[in-house]
Amino acid sequence: xxxxxxxxxxxxxxxxxxxxxxxxxxxxxxxxxxxxxxxxxxxxxxxxxxxxxxxxxxxxxxxxxxxxxxxxxxxxxxxxxxxxxxxxxxxxxxxxxxxxxxxxxxxxxxxxxxxxxxxxxxxxxxxxxxxxxxxxxxxxxxxxxxxxxxxxxxxxxxxxxxxxxxxxxxxxxxxxxxxxxxxxxxxxxxxxxxxxxxxxxxxxxxxxxxxxxxxxxxxxxxxxxxxxxxxxxxxxxxxxxxxxxxxxxxxxxxxxxxxxxxxxxxxxxxxxxxxxxxxxxxxxxxxxxxxxxxxxxxxxxxxxxxxxxxxxxxxxxxxxxxxxxxxxxxxxxxxxxxxxxxxxxxxxxxxxxxxxxxxxxxxxxxxxxxxxxxxxxxxxxxxxxxxxxxxxxxxxxxxxxxxxxxxxxxxxxxxxxxxxxxxxxxxxxxxxxxxxx
Amino acid sequence: xxxxxxxxxxxxxxxxxxxxxxxxxxxxxxxxxxxxxxxxxxxxxxxxxxxxxxxxxxxxxxxxxxxxxxxxxxxxxxxxxxxxxxxxxxxxxxxxxxxxxxxxxxxxxxxxxxxxxxxxxxxxxxxxxxxxxxxxxxxxxxxxxxxxxxxxxxxxxxxxxxxxxxxxxxxxxxxxxxxxxxxxxxxxxxxxxxxxxxxxxxxxxxxxxxxxxxxxxxxxxxxxxxxxxxxxxxxxxxxxxxxxxxxxxxxxxxxxxxxxxxxxxxxxxxxxxxxxxxxxxxxxxxxxxxxxxxxxxxxxxxxxxxxxxxxxxxxxxxxxxxxxxxxxxxxxxxxxx
Numbered sequence: 158x159x160x161x162x163x164x165x166x167x168x169x170x171x172x173x174x175x176x177x178x179x180x181x182x183x184x185x186x187x188x189x190x191x192x193x194x195x196x197x198x199x200x201x202x203x204x205x206x207x208x209x210x211x212x213x214x215x216x217x218x219x220x221x222x223x224x225x226x227x228x229x230x231x232x233x234x235x236x237x238x239x240x241x242x243x244x245x246x247x248x249x250x251x252x253x254x255x256x257x258x259x260x261x262x263x264x265x266x267x268x269x270x271x272x273x274x275x276x277x278x279x280x281x282x283x284x285x286x287x288x289x290x291x292x293x294x295x296x297x298x299x300x301x302x303x304x305x306x307x308x309x310x311x312x313x314x315x316x317x318x319x320x321x322x323x324x325x326x327x328x329x330x331x332x333x334x335x336x337x338x339x340x341x342x343x344x345x346x347x348x349x350x351x352x353x354x355x356x357x358x359x360x361x362x363x364x365x366x367x368x369x370x371x372x373x374x375x376x377x378x379x380x381x382x383x384x385x386x387x388x389x390x391x392x393x394x395x396x397x398x399x400x401x402x403x404x405x406x407x408x409x410x411x412x413x414x415x416x417x418x419x420x421x422x423x424x425x426x427x428x429x430x431x432x433x434x435x436x437x438x439x440x441x442x443x444x445x446x447x448x449x450x451x452x453x454x455x456x457x458x459x460x461x462x463x464x465x466x467x468x469x470x471x472x473x474x475x476x477x478x479x480x481x482x483x484x485x486x487x488x489x490x491x492x493x494x495x496x497x498x499x500x501x502x503x504x505x506x507x508x509x510x511x512x513x514x515x516x517x518x519x520x521x522x523x524x525x526x527x528x529x530x531x532x533x534x535x536x537x538x539x540x541x542x543x544x545x546x547x548x549x550x551x552x553x554x555x556x557x558x559x560x561x562x563x564x565x566x567x568x569x570x571x572x573x574x575x576x577x578x579x580x581x582x583x584x585x586x587x588x589x590x591x592x593x594x
Numbered sequence: 595x596x597x598x599x600x601x602x603x604x605x606x607x608x609x610x611x612x613x614x615x616x617x618x619x620x621x622x623x624x625x626x627x628x629x630x631x632x633x634x635x636x637x638x639x640x641x642x643x644x645x646x647x648x649x650x651x652x653x654x655x656x657x658x659x660x661x662x663x664x665x666x667x668x669x670x671x672x673x674x675x676x677x678x679x680x681x682x683x684x685x686x687x688x689x690x691x692x693x694x695x696x697x698x699x700x701x702x703x704x705x706x707x708x709x710x711x712x713x714x715x716x717x718x719x720x721x722x723x724x725x726x727x728x729x730x731x732x733x734x735x736x737x738x739x740x741x742x743x744x745x746x747x748x749x750x751x752x753x754x755x756x757x758x759x760x761x762x763x764x765x766x767x768x769x770x771x772x773x774x775x776x777x778x779x780x781x782x783x784x785x786x787x788x789x790x791x792x793x794x795x796x797x798x799x800x801x802x803x804x805x806x807x808x809x810x811x812x813x814x815x816x817x818x819x820x821x822x823x824x825x826x827x828x829x830x831x832x833x834x835x836x837x838x839x840x841x842x843x844x845x846x847x848x849x850x851x852x853x854x855x856x857x858x859x860x861x862x863x864x865x866x867x868x869x870x871x872x873x874x875x876x877x878x879x880x881x882x883x884x885x886x887x888x889x890x891x892x893x894x895x896x897x898x899x900x901x902x903x904x905x906x907x908x909x910x911x912x913x914x915x916x917x918x919x920x921x922x923x924x925x926x927x928x929x930x931x
Contacts, residue, residue: 231854233750373899400899404858406646406849409639410894410901412774413632430752430850441767441774462752462850464763 217262220255220527222520223269223287225298226322230275235300238500238513239322243268243297245503246520256528266527268520269293273300277307284308288315292536294527295543297519299323300512302375305343312340316537318526318544320519322512324348325379329568342547342568344518344558345511346475348379348426350573351451352387354473355424358449358578360391361594364422368415368446369398370435371426380426380451396420403431408438415443422446428453433462440466447471452576456510460581471589473576475511477557482588483577488555496557514557521556522547622895631772636894637887642779642848643862644886645786649841650863651870651878652793653834658872659810660823660830663729667713668838669860670740671706675839676851677744678702680753691761698755703839709740710835714828722824737860744853752850755843765847782844786879789840793875806830810873838863858902865909871919880921 224243227236247268250256255265269291273280280299287293288311295318299305302325309328312319321328321343329341359367369384371377381398388395397418399411415423423446425435432454439448448470450459455474460467476483480493496517497509526546530539551563551570559575580589623633650668657665679702687694717732757765759777766777796803808816809826817823841859842851849855866885870877885905893901912920 229745231750233745237750399897402858402899402902404849404852404855405901406845407639407643407890408898409635409890410898413628413635413894414626414898417627417629417632430852433752434849437764441776458751462754462763464754466764 215262216254217258217264217532219265219267220530221267221269221291221293222523222527223271223284223291223293223296223298224516224520225271225273225280225283225287225296226516227275227300227304228272230273232273232275232301232304234510235322235512236273236275238507238510239300239516240270241504241507242500242513242516243270243520245499246517246524248503249499250524256524258528258530258532260532262532264527264530266524273298273304275301275304277304280304281307281311284311288312288317293317294530294536294539295523296320297322297516297523299328302328302379305341309338309341313338316340317540318342318523318547320344320522320547322515322519325375326569337566337568340544342519342522342563344515344522344556344561344569346452346558346571346575347569348376348383348451349387350571350576351380351473352383353573354576354578355384355449355451356387356391356393357591358471358594359388359393359422359424361591362422362447364393364420364447366394366396366418366420366422368418368420368423369395369426370411370415370423371398371400372428372431373400373402376428376453377426380453384424384426401427401431401435403427405431405434408435408442411435412438412442415439415446420446422449424449424451426451426453429456429459429462433459433467436463436470437466452511455579455586457508457585460584460586467581467584469581471578471580472586473573474579474586475514475558475575476577477509477511477514478586479577479579479588488560489557492555493557511557518556518558518561522551525550619891619895626895628895632894633891634773636890638773638775638779640887640890641883642782642886643890644866644883645782646841646845646859646882647862647866647885648879648882649786649789649837649844650859651866651882652789652875653837653841654864654867655870655872655875655878656806656837657830657834658867660806661718661729661827663718663726663733664864664872665831665834666730666733666860666864667736667740668834668863669856669858670737670744671710671835671838671856672842672845672859672863673744673851673853673856674706674709674740674835675702675842676755676846676855677748677753677842677853678705678839679843679846680755680851681748683755684753691756695756695758695761699843702843703836706839706842707832707836710831710838711828713740713835714831718827718831719824722827737856741854741856748853750853752852754850755846757847758844776848778844778847782848785840785844789837790875790879797875802829806833862905865905865912868909869912869920871921874919874921877919877921881919884920 226239227233228240250266255263257263269287271283273283284296284298287296296312297320299308299321300323302323305321305323305328319341321341322345324345324347326347328343329338367388369381371381385395397414397420399414401408401411423439425432432450436448450470450472452474454472455478476489477493480490483490496514500509500513526543529546530542548563548565551561554561559571561570563570578589579586650672653668654665679698682698682701683694713736717736718729721729721732754763756762757778758781759766768775797807805821806826806829808821809823813823866882867878869881869885885908888908889901889904892904
């Protein structure tokens with residue numbers, strides 16, 4: 158008997174550990190894709206002729222980009238399109254033979270891809286391997302904010318330029334001192350940008366009292382914190398907030414709270430399927446309240462999973478989602494269209510996601526920086542030069558996530574207008590700019 | 595309970611703590627301005643979730659009774675039932691949607707049952723002479739493997755199984771004085787009631803069911819009567835898998851099934867089984883319903899995000915103070931098998 162029960166207890170401990178391990182905070186980064194720097198010997202040209210056939214080009218040393226994303230684990234819906242994008246760029250580079258340096262020498266580029274398994278420990282160990290064994294010049298890694306935060310100290314100590322594909326501001330900036338992390342950059346827009354849009358919209362439709370529901374993950378909590386900040390500035394009051402789990406099937410508690418709180422709109426910070434399930438519940442319980450999401454819902458999956466309940470939902474989203482509806486003078490439009498075309502071709506029609514776009518932006522910076530390297534530098538010098546290049550030369554740079562302007566104080570270089578505003582209509586996201594509110 | 599037992603302070607502890615709990619719930623609900631409508635909604639939602647926990651808990655109980663192990667792969671059966679049904683429904687079978695759903699439900703249950711039997715033959719049976727601890731660890735490994743395989747087979751994306759009533763992603767909704775009731779909830783309750791009746795009939799009236807019960811009561815005795823305990827173990831896993839699959843399939847339209855949905859549902863089912871004492875099917879049902887209502891009420895009046903925390907607090911309290919479950923008198927844990 159006692160043996161059985163001690164077995165039971167140990168099992169419980171195990172189960173608890175399992176639970177902890179399996180419920181990581183996948184921080185989705187909404188994004189959109191797009192390439193394109195005009196001056197870069199861009200990876201975007203994916204054309205045909207293999208380089209070896211060009212006898213004229215001198216072939217220099219091989220450059221290496223280290224890439225790691227959450228290919229498996231709970232972050233895999235982010236990490237897979239990112240990995241596909243990295244493979245696509247590697248493919249394009251191979252077709253071109255590599256990047257051409259300032260002196261005209263062609264350098265083959267190798268992209269080394271690892272899986273972080275959505276796990277910060279694994280992320281750190283593969284990044285160490287990229288730095289020490291593979292001796293890469295630059296690292297693009299981290300689909301999730303938690304994983305990226307774990308990587309930052311490693312790259313800082315080794316002095317390797319690092320571009321994250323996750324959204325948290327703290328990846329590039331110490332939240333306490335406000336100091337920029339010298340070696341870390343990131344490409345996804347932030348929840349603060351989303352919150353600003355939400356505040357603008359809420360003010361515009363005359364809402365003053367807001368309910369905020371968010372999923373119990375790092376991403377969800379950040380949406381709430383940023384909303385608290387942005388809504389406060391705009392004079393909006395969050396009268397009720399609560400969390401839910403991605404796997405929840407009942408939302409009775411949250412709905413009861415919303416019903417009695419007396420708010421005039423509900424803001425949700427979540428990714429599908431949680432975001433979809435909570436939207437269905439909101440439509441059942443408070444059909445008259447407007448529902449505003451954050452950029453974690455910016456994909457077709459959100460609508461497919463919520464069904465008719467999604468109609469009328471609005472959200473700030475990256476431009477990738479509504480590229481065909483963008484005005485033609487939008488600087489991102491050509492980049493976005495090119496990314497969508499390339500990605501669909503490369504993956505045989507996999508759905509486009511903003512996450513792949515984050516990888517595209519990050520990889521494109523890395524490639525562009527590699528192309529700027531002079532001959533004869535040591536690995537350490539190359540790494541430092543890449544860092545300086547990204548900090549100093551990504552200006553007015555239309556990517557999939559926005560038009561980037563990186564400065565020494567801002568290793569993201571986007572403001573809230575990197576996102577745009579969209580609405581669900583007829584089962585799809587449509588462009589819904591402020592003029593139409 | 596004898597008169598002297600009632601005089602001992604311990605006997606009053608249970609009822610008193612229940613009263614205190616209700617008082618706390620009302621006090622906190624009052625602060626949130628909850629009215630009867632909110633309480634009704636919370637209880638209704640709790641009953642729905644609890645019914646699913648009950649189905650899963652019965653799977654735990656069935657396996658524990660016959661084999662003496664806790665089958666942590668139970669959650670995987672829940673996920674497999676839902677995922678297989680979704681796959682069949684999404685396939686290009688040339689059938690009307692309603693017929694297709696029936697095929698999907700039957701296929702989901704049958705497929706999961708088969709997997710449950712395979713699991714028993716491939717992992718539990720070869721190790722049947724090992725200690726229960728070893729077998730339990732095997733089931734944990736089985737769960738992780740099945741979840742991993744599901745990730746490979748279905749990917750991380752959530753799927754949609756249509757509501758049974760409308761055959762559409764949007765379910766029919768009834769509103770009774772502000773309380774919202776989904777048609778799918780009725781399906782969940784109806785299915786569970788049918789399953790309970792079926793199980794009762796099976797255990798009380800059929801020879802195989804009686805043989806299963808005999809194994810649960812006394813393994814050696816059963817063996818002496820010519821009952822193959824090994825076969826009964828296989829049957830128990832089949833039954834548990836079917837129960838899990840039914841739970842997964844009826845709950846699927848209210849959620850969006852993913853490869854990892856089995857973990858939390860499986861653990862909650864386990865908590866429900868523990869509340870019910872781990873050896874009794876009616877106990878499992880009461881445990882499931884209690885757990886569902888308790889976690890929903892507690893979370894509703896505080897923070898809904900803390901729902902899972904309450905479930906596991908309940909688990910710890912039950913294990914500490916009533917390891918024999920809440921239905922049985924006495925403090926001695928029950929020996930099964």
